[in-house]
Amino acid sequence: MKNGTLNLAAMKSGQRGKIAEMDLNHPSCQRMMAMGFLIGVPVEFLRVAPMGDPIAIRLGSQVLSLRRAEAAAITIVCQEVV
Amino acid sequence: MNADSGQKQPLQVSLAGNPNVGKTSLFNRLTGLRHHVANYPGVTVERRIGQHNTTEGNIWDVTDLPGTYSLAAASPDERVVVESLMGHVPEVKKPDVIVTVADATNIARSFFLLTQLMELGCPVVLAINFADTARQLGFNIDIDGIARELGIPVVLISAAQGEGIKELCQAIERAAKFPPPVRVMEWPSYLSGAVDGFMRQVEAGSGKRLEKAEALRVLLDANSALRELCGVPSGQLEKWIAEAREKIFQAGFNPLSVEAVLRYDYIGKVTAGRVSHSGTQQETWSDKIDAVLTHRVGGLAIFLALMWMVFQAVYSWAGLMMDLIDAGTGWVGKNVGVLLEGSPATQSLVVDGIIAGVGGVIIFIPQILILFIFISVLESTGYMARAVFLMDKLFSWSGLNGKSFIPMLSSYACSIPGVMAARTIEDPRARLVTILIVPLMSCSARLPVYALMIGAFIEPAYGPFVAGAVLFGVQIFGLLVAGPVAWTLHNFILRIPSQPFLLEMPPYRPPVIGEVLRRAAGAGWEFLERAGTVILALSILVWALLYFPRSEDAKMTAENAFVAKAVQEQGLAKNEIMLALEKPESKLAVARNHAVEGALVRQSYLGRLGHWMEPVFAPAGFDWRITIAVLASFPAREIVISSLGILFQIGNDVDEDSATLREAMAGARWDSGYRAGQLLFTVPTALSMMVFFALCMQCAATLAIMAQETSWRWAAIGFIYMTVLAWVGAVATYHFAGWLL
Numbered sequence: 001m002k003n004g005t006l007n008l009a010a011m012k013s014g015q016r017g018k019i020a021e022m023d024l025n026h027p028s029c030q031r032m033m034a035m036g037f038l039i040g041v042p043v044e045f046l047r048v049a050p051m052g053d054p055i056a057i058r059l060g061s062q063v064l065s066l067r068r069a070e071a072a073a074i075t076i077v078c079q080e081v082v
Numbered sequence: 083m084n085a086d087s088g089q090k091q092p093l094q095v096s097l098a099g100n101p102n103v104g105k106t107s108l109f110n111r112l113t114g115l116r117h118h119v120a121n122y123p124g125v126t127v128e129r130r131i132g133q134h135n136t137t138e139g140n141i142w143d144v145t146d147l148p149g150t151y152s153l154a155a156a157s158p159d160e161r162v163v164v165e166s167l168m169g170h171v172p173e174v175k176k177p178d179v180i181v182t183v184a185d186a187t188n189i190a191r192s193f194f195l196l197t198q199l200m201e202l203g204c205p206v207v208l209a210i211n212f213a214d215t216a217r218q219l220g221f222n223i224d225i226d227g228i229a230r231e232l233g234i235p236v237v238l239i240s241a242a243q244g245e246g247i248k249e250l251c252q253a254i255e256r257a258a259k260f261p262p263p264v265r266v267m268e269w270p271s272y273l274s275g276a277v278d279g280f281m282r283q284v285e286a287g288s289g290k291r292l293e294k295a296e297a298l299r300v301l302l303d304a305n306s307a308l309r310e311l312c313g314v315p316s317g318q319l320e321k322w323i324a325e326a327r328e329k330i331f332q333a334g335f336n337p338l339s340v341e342a343v344l345r346y347d348y349i350g351k352v353t354a355g356r357v358s359h360s361g362t363q364q365e366t367w368s369d370k371i372d373a374v375l376t377h378r379v380g381g382l383a384i385f386l387a388l389m390w391m392v393f394q395a396v397y398s399w400a401g402l403m404m405d406l407i408d409a410g411t412g413w414v415g416k417n418v419g420v421l422l423e424g425s426p427a428t429q430s431l432v433v434d435g436i437i438a439g440v441g442g443v444i445i446f447i448p449q450i451l452i453l454f455i456f457i458s459v460l461e462s463t464g465y466m467a468r469a470v471f472l473m474d475k476l477f478s479w480s481g482l483n484g485k486s487f488i489p490m491l492s493s494y495a496c497s498i499p500g501v502m503a504a505r506t507i508e509d510p511r512a513r514l515v516t517i518l519i520v521p522l523m524s525c526s527a528r529l530p531v532y533a534l535m536i537g538a539f540i541e542p543a544y545g546p547f548v549a550g551a552v553l554f555g556v557q558i559f560g561l562l563v564a565g566p567v568a569w570t571l572h573n574f575i576l577r578i579p580s581q582p583f584l585l586e587m588p589p590y591r592p593p594v595i596g597e598v599l600r601r602a603a604g605a606g607w608e609f610l611e612r613a614g615t616v617i618l619a620l621s622i623l624v625w626a627l628l629y630f631p632r633s634e635d636a637k638m639t640a641e642n643a644f645v646a647k648a649v650q651e652q653g654l655a656k657n658e659i660m661l662a663l664e665k666p667e668s669k670l671a672v673a674r675n676h677a678v679e680g681a682l683v684r685q686s687y688l689g690r691l692g693h694w695m696e697p698v699f700a701p702a703g704f705d706w707r708i709t710i711a712v713l714a715s716f717p718a719r720e721i722v723i724s725s726l727g728i729l730f731q732i733g734n735d736v737d738e739d740s741a742t743l744r745e746a747m748a749g750a751r752w753d754s755g756y757r758a759g760q761l762l763f764t765v766p767t768a769l770s771m772m773v774f775f776a777l778c779m780q781c782a783a784t785l786a787i788m789a790q791e792t793s794w795r796w797a798a799i800g801f802i803y804m805t806v807l808a809w810v811g812a813v814a815t816y817h818f819a820g821w822l823l
Contacts, residue, residue, distance in 0.1 A: 022339070024304075024338045027304075028582035028584070029304075029339075030342070031154070031581070032584060033339060033342035034152035034194055034195075034342060035191060035194075035584055036190065036194075036346070038346055049376070049471050049472055050381065050382050051474075051476060053478070054471060054475070056376065056471060061188065062191065062586060063372075063587040063588075064585065065470070065474075065584075065585045065587055066582075066584050066585070067478065067582075067583045070584060
């Protein structure tokens with residue numbers, strides 16, 4: 001799925017992309033926007049915690065950890081396929 | 083503030099900022115150790131307040147606000163912080179200056195909150211922290227350019243090292259005297275039109291004049307806790323909000339995302355050309371450490387090793403110091419006791435009430451200091467966020483989060499530092515759940531009770547293997563109960579909205595020793611000042627309940643009864659017995675003293691309460707003596723051993739290994755009721771008692787610290803649920819074990 005979109009929670013380690021869409025009805029969405037989750041911001045999926053959740057990502061220049069439940073609100077346009 | 087009171091009234095300075103920007107380091111820098119914690123009226127949010135003495139001799143009241151990314155308020159807890167900044171909370175003074183602390187390595191995100199704060203109409207000073215780290219990372223920040231653009235003073239600081247603090251203080255002083263000409267961002271006309279229209283509607287409807295910042299929150303937050311401010315029926319308000327949002331929508335923007343889009347757009351313009359970043363070497367360095375420390379196998383192994391070290395430190399290293407404090411208290415008590423021999427009531431009050439009470443407070447200090455040194459290092463290096471990342475899944479199902487791990491772990495040593503460690507949890511709901519369940523962890527004070535019961539009743543009957551298994555079982559029992567309790571509290575009881583788990587994993591930084599020690603000392607000081615006085619008061623209260631009423635009659639009756647019994651049992655004449663009792667060191671005299679002591683406790687207020695409450699505890703297999711011992715050990719569960727010693731008339735100088743205590747307990751029989759004549763301590767009784775001690779909050783210090791960290795209401799709720807749980811657990815165990823064995 002070259003240049004396709006996928007959910008942030010479904011990304012694999014090392015994959016990069018940009019935020020394409022955010023689910024504004026998600027209860028955490030506004031908080032995430034305050035932290036810098038905005039359409040067009042580059043995202044790199046870093047790793048998954050040992051027990052499968054949460055995940056670690058690089059958002060712009062900051063490294064964040066979030067649960068899959070929150071990540072589900074974010075859709076990514078992928079730049080490269082791993 | 084009016085000018086004439088300016089000299090006398092302390093300047094009100096509030097520190098605001100994102101979590102992890104070093105706000106607390108700055109607060110500690112400004113105030114030293116002298117600060118206290120206050121709750122906002124009506125909610126569980128707390129703020130730290132301390133005094134800063136300026137070089138000119140002025141005094142400031144500095145308030146450390148809870149860390150936040152935005153002024154959006156979804157809960158009453160968040161709302162009260164916003165409203166206090168606007169001076170709308172009756173008991174909280176409006177700040178004269180708001181110091182916004184920003185992270186030099188993450189300017190854009192820090193500026194989101196800054197632009198919101200600048201709209202509140204209060205002078206704002208921007209302190210950009212981590213100047214040293216930013217320099218090392220190759221950040222270049224043009225603070226003069228930013229100051230010009232925003233119209234506010236900007237100071238680069240390194241709070242942990244003390245860099246830039248003097249300049250910051252001067253900037254605060256100036257901003258208070260001559261409010262800076264703040265240049266707030268301009269909202270596009272479709273948005274300000276919608277906001278103005280909405281404000282007019284509300285004013286016409288209820289007469290309430292909203293501030294613009296308040297109206298923005300009501301309109302732009304999905305569900306703002308500030309809605310109640312409008313004083314308009316909710317159906318009507320809903321309609322006006324929908325109308326105003328429609329205007330924004332018409333202009334081509336989603337009302338729920340427009341604020342973030344516009345602010346970040348504006349922030350981009352402010353920082354363009356003023357914040358630059360050359361080289362990414364250090365960042366990859368941080369990434370490399372992450373690859374090891376958050377690795378599925380290696381990361382977990384390192385985490386477990388570190389936590390083992392923390393536990394050892396709190397359990398063993400602190401244990402040495404605690405033994406010293408204990409011995410010191412005993413020594414002081416003994417020597418002061420000799421001085422006061424003339425008046426037994428005063429002697430008992432001073433020795434058993436005050437000195438023992440003070441000892442019971444300072445005994446916790448080593449654990450608190452050691453744990454907070456570790457926590458402080460783990461947090462300031464950035465490792466804590468990684469530990470949370472590794473552990474979160476283990477806790478998230480029950481409403482806790484990865485940060486609950488350290489409070490729970492340290493509670494295995496003692497729940498006092500455990501409850502205090504929960505202050506590192508930002509999410510107020512997860513924090514409260516954690517505080518409510520950590521006292522279930524099997525702390526070291528429960529061990530003597532288990533050792534006594536297992537040693538006296540389980541091991542003789544079933545051998546060492548079963549004894550070991552039972553000990554292991556009761557040790558993890560509390561932990562197993564804690565999960566479902568947390569889940570229940572989280573899903574059915576607590577009404578506080580939980581915050582999403584969005585945790586920043588900051589770049590690794592070396593710890594600053596001074597900062598680490600300051601933080602540990604601050605935690606110790608807070609404990610002494612707030613919880614310490616309560617613990618002392620409670621221990622004096624329990625002393626009084628056990629001591630009074632002390633009548634000479636009761637003493638005489640007990641002595642006569644002892645003599646009569648001795649005459650009967652030993653077959654000696656009464657005067658021979660009396661002669662033997664003259665020698666204070668004789669076996670008979672010691673036995674007499676123990677008998678009198680037991681009788682006095684029985685007729686004390688607490689003893690009477692125990693008798694009266696026997697029916698309550700009888701279903702758990704406790705007679706009045708066990709009931710008194712249980713009640714007497716509510717201030718501190720380890721007291722149960724010496725209480726049993728007194729009640730079974732072998733004196734209070736016993737421990738869990740005492741053969742005399744074990745014999746006395748094994749021989750004790752029910753003296754009334756349908757079980758009269760039966761053995762009191764059976765295996766079901768021993769198990770029931772262990773379950774009771776595992777689940778009950780028999781610790782005044784825990785109660786006091788819970789009240790300090792939350793409120794008396796939550797401390798009471800914790801106490802009640804644990805006591806009920808302990809009773810139900812003990813009764814069920816007694817009957818189930820009785821049926822099984």
